[in-house]
Structures are given as structure tokens and as C-alpha cells.
Amino acid sequence: MTRILLIEDDAETAEVIVAELADRGFDVQWAPDGVDGLDQARAACPDAMIVDRMLPGMDGLTVIEALRKDRVGTPVLVLSALGAVDDRVRGLRMGGDDYLTKPFAIIELVARIEALLRRPMDSRETTLHVGPLELDLIERTARRGEREIDLLPREFRLLEYMMRRSDQLLTRAMLLEEVWNYKFVPATTNLIDVHMGRLRHKVDGPGDTQLIHNVRGSGFILRSRQ
Amino acid sequence: MRQIQFIRSNTFLWALAVAAAFALFVVGLFAFTYWKLDDYLIARSDRMITTRINFIADLPSARRIGAISDHLEQDSRGVQYAGLFKSAGTRLAGNIDSLPRALDLGGAAQGVRLDLIEKSAVHGPVIRVVGRRLENGDVLVMGRNVDETREISSVVGQALALGLLPAFCLCLLAGAWLSVRAQRRVEEVNQRVQRIVAGELRERLPEDNSDDPFARLARIVNGMLAEMETMINALAGVGNDIAHDLRTPLTRARLALERGRTHATTLEQLQEVTDKAMAGIDQSLAIVTALLRLTEIENSRRTAGFGNVALDEILREVCDVYEPIAEDKGIGLGVVIDRNVQVWGDRDLLFEAMANLVDNAVKFTPPGGQVRLELVSEDDTALVRVSDTGPGISTQEREAVLRRFYRSDKMRNTPGVGLGLSLVAAIVKLHGFRLIIGPAPGGQVEILAWTGRASKAAACRSRTSPLATVNQM
Numbered sequence: 143m144t145r146i147l148l149i150e151d152d153a154e155t156a157e158v159i160v161a162e163l164a165d166r167g168f169d170v171q172w173a174p175d176g177v178d179g180l181d182q183a184r185a186a187c188p189d190a191m192i193v194d195r196m197l198p199g200m201d202g203l204t205v206i207e208a209l210r211k212d213r214v215g216t217p218v219l220v221l222s223a224l225g226a227v228d229d230r231v232r233g234l235r236m237g238g239d240d241y242l243t244k245p246f247a248i249i250e251l252v253a254r255i256e257a258l259l260r261r262p263m264d265s266r267e268t269t270l271h272v273g274p275l276e277l278d279l280i281e282r283t284a285r286r287g288e289r290e291i292d293l294l295p296r297e298f299r300l301l302e303y304m305m306r307r308s309d310q311l312l313t314r315a316m317l318l319e320e321v322w323n324y325k326f327v328p329a330t331t332n333l334i335d336v337h338m339g340r341l342r343h344k345v346d347g348p349g350d351t352q353l354i355h356n357v358r359g360s361g362f363i364l365r366s367r368q
Numbered sequence: 369m370r371q372i373q374f375i376r377s378n379t380f381l382w383a384l385a386v387a388a389a390f391a392l393f394v395v396g397l398f399a400f401t402y403w404k405l406d407d408y409l410i411a412r413s414d415r416m417i418t419t420r421i422n423f424i425a426d427l428p429s430a431r432r433i434g435a436i437s438d439h440l441e442q443d444s445r446g447v448q449y450a451g452l453f454k455s456a457g458t459r460l461a462g463n464i465d466s467l468p469r470a471l472d473l474g475g476a477a478q479g480v481r482l483d484l485i486e487k488s489a490v491h492g493p494v495i496r497v498v499g500r501r502l503e504n505g506d507v508l509v510m511g512r513n514v515d516e517t518r519e520i521s522s523v524v525g526q527a528l529a530l531g532l533l534p535a536f537c538l539c540l541l542a543g544a545w546l547s548v549r550a551q552r553r554v555e556e557v558n559q560r561v562q563r564i565v566a567g568e569l570r571e572r573l574p575e576d577n578s579d580d581p582f583a584r585l586a587r588i589v590n591g592m593l594a595e596m597e598t599m600i601n602a603l604a605g606v607g608n609d610i611a612h613d614l615r616t617p618l619t620r621a622r623l624a625l626e627r628g629r630t631h632a633t634t635l636e637q638l639q640e641v642t643d644k645a646m647a648g649i650d651q652s653l654a655i656v657t658a659l660l661r662l663t664e665i666e667n668s669r670r671t672a673g674f675g676n677v678a679l680d681e682i683l684r685e686v687c688d689v690y691e692p693i694a695e696d697k698g699i700g701l702g703v704v705i706d707r708n709v710q711v712w713g714d715r716d717l718l719f720e721a722m723a724n725l726v727d728n729a730v731k732f733t734p735p736g737g738q739v740r741l742e743l744v745s746e747d748d749t750a751l752v753r754v755s756d757t758g759p760g761i762s763t764q765e766r767e768a769v770l771r772r773f774y775r776s777d778k779m780r781n782t783p784g785v786g787l788g789l790s791l792v793a794a795i796v797k798l799h800g801f802r803l804i805i806g807p808a809p810g811g812q813v814e815i816l817a818w819t820g821r822a823s824k825a826a827a828c829r830s831r832t833s834p835l836a837t838v839n840q841m
Contacts, residue, residue, distance in 0.1 A: 245653060296688055322689060325716040327657060329727045329788055336692045359643070 144259060145169045147188040149179030149205065150221070151197050159192065162248050163255070176200030180208055188216060190258050192251070195222035206234070217258040219251070249360040253311040260310060272308040273353060273366045275345070277301060286345060296321075297341050304354070304364040313361035338362055379550050383543015387536050394532040401528070402521045409520070410496060413512040414477035417498050421510040424450075425500050432508070433461040449482060449495060449511035457507075464509055473499045473507060482511060553582055569597045610659065614652050621648030658791070665717065665794040673714040679750055679817065680708045682715070683741050686722045690730055698735035701726075704742045709750040711817045713799045721795040724788045725754040725813050732811060733758035750819050755812040766805050789813075 146168050150156040153174070160170045171186060173179035176197040183191060183205070193202040206218050218239040234241055240254050270277040274287045277298075284291040284301060293301065300321050304312060314334045318324040322334075342354040355363045424435050436450045440463055451464030459465065465483040472478065477498040497511035556574055563571045572593060573586040621644070628641025687703040694701035711718075722741075729739045737757035744751040796803045796815055806812030 243657075294688075326661060326720050327654065328723060330690075330693060330731070331654075333689065333693065336696055337689075340692050359646075 143167070143169045144190070145171070145186065145188045146255065147171050147173065147179065147183055147186065147191045149173045149176065149183075149191065149197060149202065150194045151175060152194075158248065159251065162252065166252060168255075176202065176205045180205050183209055183214065183216065184212070187214075190255055191216050191218045192255065193218055193220050195220055195224065203234075206239070219254055219258055221246070221251075247313075247360065249311070250313050250315060253313045253316065253361065256310055257307065257312075257316065260307070270302065270305040272305045272364060275301075275305060275353065275364075277305055286347070286350065289347065291344050293341075293344065296337070297344070300337065300341055301345070304362070308364045308366045311357055311361050311363050316361070379547035380543045383539055383546065387539030387543070390539060391532055391536050394528055394535070398525050398528045401524055405521055405524065409516075410514055413496050413514055414498070417477060417496065417510045417512050420450075421498050421500055421508060424510070425502055425508055429502070429504055429506070436461045447513040447516065449484070449497070449509075449513070451509040453507045453509070455501075455505040455507065460506065462509070464511070467499075467507055467509065468497065471497060471499045471509065473501050475499075479514075480511075550582075557586070564593065569593075569600060610655070613655055617648040617651035617655075619648075621645040621652075624648065662791050662794055665791065665798060668798060673716070674712055675715070676710045677713045677715045677718055678708060678710050679718070679752060680705045680743055682719050682722055683743055683752065686719065686726050687741055689723065690726045694730050694739060697730065697733075699730060699733050700738045701730070702738070702740050704740065706742075706744050709743060709745045709817075709819055711750060711799075711819050713817075717795045717798065721792045721815070722752065722754075724792050725815075728788050728813075729754050729756040729758065729811055732756065745819065748819055750817045752815045752817065753812065754814075755806070755810060758811045760807070760809045760811040761805055761813075763807065 144167070146163060148156055148159055148163075148170055150159065150172070151174055156172050156174070160172055163170045171182060171188065173182050176199045179193065179197070180200065182188075191206075193205060195202040197205070202220055202222075206220070209216065209218075218234070220234060220239065220241045221244055222241065223244045240258055242251060242254060268279050270279065275284070276286075277284050279302070282298060284293050284298065300317070303317070303321050315327075317334050317338075318328070338354065338356075342352075345354055346352050353364055355365055357363055420439065424432055424439070427435055432452060436452060439450055440448060449462070449464050451462035451467070452460040453467045454460060457467045463485050465485050468480045468482055470478075470480050475498075477496050480495060480497045482495050482497065495511040496514050497509060499507060499509045501507050553574070560571050560573055572590045575586045575590055576583050624641050624644035628638055628645075632638040632641055683703055683705060687701060691701050726739065726741065733739055733756040739754070739756045742751075742753040742755070744753065792813075792815075793803050799817070801818065802816040804814040804816060806814065
């Protein structure tokens with residue numbers, strides 16, 4: 143069972159997160175402040191951590207820095223009411239951790255935790271396979287079974303990202319950040335949907351089994367098996 | 369308390385100092401005049417008695433006594449003295465009783481006390497006297513009373529003193545008046561400022577049309593107050609806009625929840641209701657997020673993220689992102705790049721600005737229209753032009769669209785937060801570029817950027833000068 147440590151000072155928020163993650167089969171421990179959280183993290187060695195940035199006593203980022211100093215590499219999802227992404231947060235993202243601005247949809251939190259837990263497919267591979275899909279990273283070609291798929295560069299990048307994270311819920315915010323490199327929320331809210339529609343049209347041809355699935359209200363999944 | 373304040377006031381102290389200096393000057397003048405006059409009168413009488421003594425001495429001895437009495441008779445004011453003495457000191461003629469002992473015979477005129485035959489009221493006046501021993505051994509003495517010089521001097525002194533006193537009083541009065549006036553104005557300004565501090569923003573300092581420093585200062589401060597009032601009102605307006613814009617989606621959410629709570633009977637119905645409510649809340653959150661983002665950019669003094677940014681790449685990328693959306697709407701999206709241009713700036717922010725402009729253009733252009741992205745570069749400027757075949761921005765609306773939450777009435781039903789152009793304006797300002805909104809019909813927004821070294825300087829300027837504003841042509 144995957145163990146997750148939640149360090150969050152607001153009891154009500156913590157309760158909802160714990161309940162939601164427990165429903166999805168995670169074993170969640172809760173620490174209400176930074177000092178307690180750091181102790182628990184050192185004692186229990188969780189698989190992932192969710193840390194609120196602003197905590198009484200010791201702030202979230204300090205907790206993470208303390209852990210990193212002890213060479214604890216547990217992936218961390220930082221929650222913050224601060225929208226501004228500063229240098230410390232940039233550092234976090236470079237280190238493979240993630241950052242989520244409050245308020246967030248619970249599904250977004252779950253998707254990001256799962257993304258953190260499941261490191262993407264080995265990047266040294268030059269060909270990616272998901273079900274009947276095959277992506278040649280060197281030749282920059284894509285095929286589904288025998289059928290060649292003609293992709294624009296951006297579509298290629300999107301498909302590559304999705305194939306590395308197959309069977310995983312990818313939210314619009316994640317795709318915007320990772321594939322489009324957006325640092326802001328675009329005014330047009332269906333931006334991703336339109337692009338995804340294009341890609342799906344190419345990937346899932348008429349008569350094919352659907353591979354790209356739209357998860358209502360939250361994002362998309364590339365399923366390797368039905 | 370007020371009395372002490374008045375005396376301590378700077379103006380009054382200055383007036384006092386000026387009065388004192390004036391008095392000192394007058395006294396100095398008096399002393400100088402007295403000294404000069406005295407000298408002059410004594411020298412004159414000395415010359416006169418020397419001439420006279422020489423004249424009488426040159427006469428034959430028999431005529432001397434007659435000449436002396438003539439001389440004394442002609443003197444109606446009784447200021448002339450003369451005496452002829454035997455060498456032993458016996459008086460022969462004149463009105464001097466005895467030969468003064470202190471007299472230096474043959475020397476220059478000197479002040480000596482004389483014993484007179486007719487005692488005057490003033491006992492033993494000091495008289496300028498000259499004596500000469502004649503060739504027959506007699507001694508001739510001639511003198512002149514110089515007390516009148518002292519009289520003249522005292523008259524002059526009195527005149528000056530008489531002038532000094534009113535002048536001194538006038539100085540003090542003027543000082544007191546100026547001091548009271550200044551104090552009164554300061555007091556009035558203070559009261560008005562207190563009212564402004566208390567929140568009465570329409571209050572102004574008293575201002576007359578004179579050109580005195582107080583009035584000028586008041587005009588300057590009033591100008592500043594007017595500017596601040598406008599700004600504060602604008603901020604308050606923003607507060608209202610935010611409240612209004614948040615209220616709309618929140619009302620929808622609340623209504624949906626309320627209806628759902630009473631009417632929903634199945635899980636599906638309840639889910640539908642919650643979806644609606646969540647959509648409302650999400651829109652409110654989007655407004656808050658956009659507003660925070662705007663504040664973040666506006667307050668950003670950081671140019672740490674600045675570097676060389678290829679504008680052509682950004683344009684191509686924006687086009688790439690929006691192309692499918694434009695196509696879905698039946699709008700042609702084209703990009704024309706004259707040549708590759710680099711500017712000094714924050715790549716992410718510039719991308720955000722361009723994306724916002726294109727987003728707006730696509731949103732407001734009716735199906736079948738065209739959106740064009742152009743990059744025109746000259747020697748040291750680059751112009752990014754986003755034009756469309758939509759309704760454009762009318763002259764009256766140009767300023768308003770940069771305001772937060774402004775939504776053209778025509779566009780009330782188009783979804784959006786209404787912060788897009790403000791955001792673009794803030795980013796453009798941060799970079800020291802210029803935002804130019806073109807004439808309607810047909811939307812046209814241009815960003816004029818400086819390339820090369822000039823752009824760095826412009827970015828620096830925009831950080832230091834708070835007045836670097838967005839140009840709306």
C-alpha cells in the first residue's frame with residue numbers, strides 16, 4: 143500500500159484530502175505542523191508527501207530542504223495559497239517535485255500525486271509503445287498498428303508526454319504546464335480540449351478502439367488496455 | 369501658549385533681527401555724522417581764528433586794540449573771544465580776563481578753558497583758542513566758542529533718533545503681522561490636511577491667484593491631491609468591479625445549490641446541480657487568479673527573468689497554440705514575420721501578452737473573419753501587430769479597455785474575465801515597451817518594442833520612472 147504523509151495545518155482541508163486519498167487506496171498519515179511533519183517523514187519514510195507551504199512553526203519549504211539535506215528523496219507535492227511562482231518553487235520543480243496553488247480541485251491533487259509516484263517511462267528509450275501505438279523519438283514518426291499517423295510537432299510532443307504517462311489521469315493544468323510550457327491560465331478555457339480533439343482524431347481513427355479518453359471535468363487518459 | 373508661539377515664530381524673530389540691524393545701522397550713521405560734522409566745524413573755526421589772528425598781528429600795534437574791539441563788536445552771537453596782553457600777563461584789550469596758562473603760544477589752535485570778563489551761564493566753556501607772541505612782546509589771543517557744533521550735532525542726532533524709533537516699531541509690526549499671517553495660513557492648511565487625513569478626499573488647500581510661495585506650494589499640493597484622488601477613486605472602482613464580477617458567478621452557484629437542495633431527488637440531479645455550482649465557483653476563482661496575476665506583474669520590479677527573447681519564435685508558438693481554435697471557429701489565423709527579432713525581456717510574460725492578444729482577437733472576431741499576427745522590424749524597434757476583422761475598439765473605449773474588468777457592452781455575453789488587456793498593458797509597461805490600440809473597425813493592437821541595447825535601457829527606465837505609462841495614441 144502506498145503511504146503518503148500529509149503536512150497541512152488546516153484540519154478541515156486535511157480531513158477531505160485524507161478521506162479522498164484513502165478512497166483511492168492510499169495510506170495517509172497526517173501531521174498538523176512542520177516540526178511534527180519532519181519527525182514523521184524521518185520515522186516513517188513515506189512514498190510521497192503533500193506539504194502545505196505555510197505552516198506554523200516551520201514552513202513547508204524548510205521541511206523539504208531539511209529532508210533533502212538528509213538525502214531523503216521522497217517526491218513532494220507542495221500546496222500553497224501563494225500564486226506567485228518564485229525561485230524556491232522553480233527549484234522544487236526542477237528537482238522533480240510539484241507545486242499546486244490553492245484552491246485546487248481534489249482530482250487535480252490526486253492526479254499530481256499519482257504522477258509523482260509513477261515516474262515516467264525511462265527516457266533513454268528511443269521508441270515508446272502503448273497498446274497498438276508506437277512512437278519513434280529519433281525518426282519523429284508515430285504509427286498505430288500498421289497505420290502511419292501524421293503529427294504536427296506540438297501533437298507529437300503531446301502524444302509523447304501522454305505515452306510516457308499512460309493509464310494515468312493527466313489534467314489540463316498538467317498538460318498546459320508540461321506540454322505547452324504555459325506559466326499562466328489562458329483566457330480560452332477549452333484550449334487543451336481543442337488540441338486534444340485534433341490528436342484524438344488522428345490517433346483514434348474510425349473503427350479503432352478509443353485510446354484517448356476524456357475524463358469529464360478533469361482531464362485525459364491514454365489507456366494502454368481497455 | 370499662543371503668545372509664546374507667536375514670539376517664537378520664525379517670521380517674527382527675523383523681523384526682530386532686521387529691526388535690530390536697522391537700529392544699529394542708524395546709530396552708526398549718527399555717530400559717523402556727528403564725528404564728521406564736529407571735525408568739520410572745528411576745522412572751520414580754527415581756520416577763521418587763525419586768519420583773524422594773522423590779520424590783527426600784521427596790523428601796526430596802535431591799531432590793534434581798535435581792530436580787536438571792532439572784531440568783538442561785530443560778533444552779535446558772542447562766540448568770538450579776543451585778548452591782547454602784555455608780556456607780563458596784564459590785559460590790554462579784549463574780553464578775555466587773563467592769559468590762559470595752558471595755551472601754547474605760536475602753535476596751532478587748541479581747546480582751552482578761558483577766564484572771561486563777562487561770565488556766561490555755562491561756566492568756563494571750552495573754546496578753540498590760538499595765541500601769538502607779537503614782535504613787541506605782547507601776547508595776542510583769539511578764540512571761538514565751538515559749543516554750537518555740539519548743538520548742531522545733537523539736533524542731527526535727535527532727528528535720526530526720531531526716525532529710528534518709528535522705523536523700529538514699523539519693523540516689529542510688519543514682523544508680527546507677517547508672522548501672524550503665516551501662522552494663520554499654516555493653521556488653515558493644517559486643518560484642511562487633518563480633514564483629508566480623516567478621509568475627506570475632495571478637500572483642497574486654500575489657493576489664491578497670487579504668486580507668493582504659499583500659493584504656489586498650495587497649487588502644487590492641490591495638483592498632487594487631485595491626482596491621488598483620481599487614483600484612489602480608480603482603485604475603489606476596481607474594488608466595485610471585482611465585487612460585481614465575483615457576485616455574478618457566485619449568485620449562479622448559490623442559486624443552483626439552493627434549488628438542488630430542495631428539488632434534487634436523484635443522484636444524477638444532484639450531480640448536475642453540483643456541477644453547475646462548481647462551474648460558478650471556478651469562474652470566481654479564475655477572476656481571483658487573474659487579478660492576483662495582474663497585481664503580481666504590476667508590482668514586479670524584478671527583471672531577473674529577463675534575457676534575449678526571440679519575438680518571431682513567440683509569435684509562431686502563439687499561432688501554433690491558437691490555430692486549431694481559430695480553425696474550429698472558422699477564422700483564418702496567419703502569421704507574417706518580416707525577419708527574426710530579439711528583444712530584452714521575460715519570455716514567459718511576453719508569450720502571455722501575445723497569447724492574450726491573440727486570444728482576444730480570436731474571441732471577438734466573428735466566424736469567417738481573419739486574425740493576423742505581424743512582426744515588423746526596423747533598425748532598433750520591433751512592432752508586433754495583432755489585427756482582426758472583428759468590431760475593433762472604438763475611440764471612446766480605448767482607455768476603458770485597459771481598465772480592469774472592462775467589457776465592452778457588445779461583448780457582455782462573451783465568456784472571459786475582462787482582465788486580458790490590463791494584463792497585456794502591465795506586461796508591456798514592465799518591459800518599457802508601448803501598447804498602441806488602433807482605430808476601429810477591425811481590431812488592431814500593437815506592441816512597440818525596442819530591440820538590441822536600447823531595449824535594456826528602456827526596461828531600466830520603466831522600472832525607475834513611475835510615470836512611464838502605456839501609450840494609447
